[in-house]
Amino acid sequence: DADVTQTPRNRITKTGKRIMLECSQTKGHDRMYWYRQDPGLGLRLIYYSFDVKDINKGEISDGYSVSRQAQAKFSLSLESAIPNQTALYFCATSDSSPGQGNKQYFGPGTRLTVT
Amino acid sequence: AQSVTQLDSQVPVFEEAPVELRCNYSSSVSVYLFWYVQYPNQGLQLLLKYLSGSTLVKGINGFEAEFNKSQTSFHLRKPSVHISDTAEYFCAVSRPTGNQFYFGTGTSLTVIP
Numbered sequence: 001d002a003d004v005t006q007t008p009r010n011r012i013t014k015t016g017k018r019i020m021l022e023c024s025q026t027k028g029h030d031r032m033y034w035y036r037q038d039p040g041l042g043l044r045l046i047y048y049s050f051d052v053k054d055i056n057k058g059e060i061s062d063g064y065s066v067s068r069q070a071q072a073k074f075s076l077s078l079e080s081a082i083p084n085q086t087a088l089y090f091c092a093t094s095d096s097s098p099g100q101g102n103k104q105y106f107g108p109g110t111r112l113t114v115t
Numbered sequence: 116a117q118s119v120t121q122l123d124s125q126v127p128v129f130e131e132a133p134v135e136l137r138c139n140y141s142s143s144v145s146v147y148l149f150w151y152v153q154y155p156n157q158g159l160q161l162l163l164k165y166l167s168g169s170t171l172v173k174g175i176n177g178f179e180a181e182f183n184k185s186q187t188s189f190h191l192r193k194p195s196v197h198i199s200d201t202a203e204y205f206c207a208v209s210r211p212t213g214n215q216f217y218f219g220t221g222t223s224l225t226v227i228p
Contacts (some may be wrong), residue, residue: 005203033216040124042205042220043159058215074149090158094216100149101166102209106158 023091121219186218
């Protein structure tokens with residue numbers, strides 16, 4: 001079984017709709033992240049969380065919100081989707097243990113299309 | 116803040132030829148360095164990492180990278196590529212005391228038969 005799972009894997013939605021992307025992990029890591037990937041722009045950090053009570057904005061948080069429901073679950077919401085939020089979204093976890101370098105483990109991605 | 120520059124957005128190379136994918140970073144403090152690979156329609160997988168010690172790091176699938184502190188570079192190399200190496204490659208940086216990962220914009224490697 002995959003260590004980091006994302007649902008749904010693909011989603012098409014209309015402008016103005018609210019949508020939630022979910023992420024679960026079985027690695028036991030405290031740290032979780034949401035990124036979006038756009039062609040030519042690499043991965044950009046949306047939000048990250050270092051434990052259940054810790055939520056931090058990343059580079060491009062506008063238009064997004066997150067919820068850390070448990071250590072293993074971190075969901076990303078688009079309150080009112082717009083077409084320029086069409087992208088590939090990745091959830092990641094990292095090991096905060098010393099000497100790991102904050103190495104990231106990625107989910108398979110969610111392809112979101114906003115029409 | 117850190118930034119990561121991957122100078123080549125696309126690199127075509129013939130099968131069995133050598134390849135080098137370039138990565139430069141900007142930081143005035145110590146960093147950790149990573150290369151990730153993304154195969155088509157998949158998530159990112161760790162290829163190799165440099166945390167400390169030997170500046171030549173060997174990773175999976177025959178890839179290696181060399182940390183050059185004076186040139187702030189961490190170029191990825193493979194002496195002989197295979198068709199299966201066709202993928203997107205991302206260089207990334209984090210700090211020992213930092214909270215975030217910083218990714219480059221990616222290099223698309225296409226291996227030509």
